Amino acid sequence: MTRRKQMEKLELDAESSHLEGLIGYNLKRAYVIVQTDFRRVLGDDGFSPRAYSALSLVAQFPNITQTGLSKMLGIERSGLVAIIDDLEGRELVQRTTVAGDRRAQALLPTPKGIKALAEATATVRAHENTLFADFSQEDRATLIELLQRIRGLGEDK
Amino acid sequence: MTRRKQMEKLELDAESSHLEGLIGYNLKRAYVIVQTDFRRVLGDDGFSPRAYSALSLVAQFPNITQTGLSKMLGIERSGLVAIIDDLEGRELVQRTTVAGDRRAQALLPTPKGIKALAEATATVRAHENTLFADFSQEDRATLIELLQRIRGLGEDK
């Protein structure tokens, strides 16, 4: 038996592994695939997944505070600082003062940020459309619905 | 409008965000939920997701080499060293010589490793059964099937 045949057999057997029956394991492996493709396509524009998500939400919710954004992203306030520092350094987002609360920093997209977001969004959509070309619209809708139900499980705590 | 109402409105609007329509974004957020629960439940036994996966595959494919295992896990050979070091240090896995190739390290589970794996597997299954209590068997099967199709997309490259 050749080495190649041996590897194929190993991979075939893996399909029946109990590991293959775990949702967590499959989620992780699937996410790595999508994330790798995202970075390949958007890395040139300097957008990591989290930078894109942050800019996207700032554009959608102008004047959101950093604490509000960190909650939406599901990360700590402290972790958001570097993300916003980066976006502000590239003049895509602006920190502004909040009337009535001098502690808070409200976030606004710059015109340059809006333009960069539009371009990145077109690229992201193309990336997913290409990657998921074999998935029907129903497949995609079912997948997103199931994933959002999982996300909802985290809100009970 | 109260602060709480404002937050609720923000979260409601987020549902219709184009970010919410991205598979990658939902995959990431869903994975964080499941991984966090995995660590909460199995952290006490000293099993990270990757350590559990590695031990599980060593038990399923005894005498697999480190390179073979790293390919099955989708990580680099170099990254596997610390994982096996840890499992070997806890006497759950043994590195053994391969007849006919003195470069390779074949991996075998120890009796202690088999026992620990059995216990961890029971815990992992309980964790997923509890977390996904609201998901029907059909939901779970559909989800795993879709995720495995995504994983298959990564093999074309």
Place this chain on the structure above:
DNA sequence: TATTGTTATACTCTATAACTATA
């Protein structure tokens, strides 16, 4: 007292490159 943004710090996960011993 509590909250916002920030800094310092550390830990996990992962990748790349180079080394060694074999093949």
Place this chain on the structure above:
DNA sequence: TATAGTTATAGAGTATAACAATA
């Protein structure tokens, strides 16, 4: 020349704790 395991190193990503300014 190529491969298996290893080491050194670095870079994301994230969390916790503490701090100053403000509420």
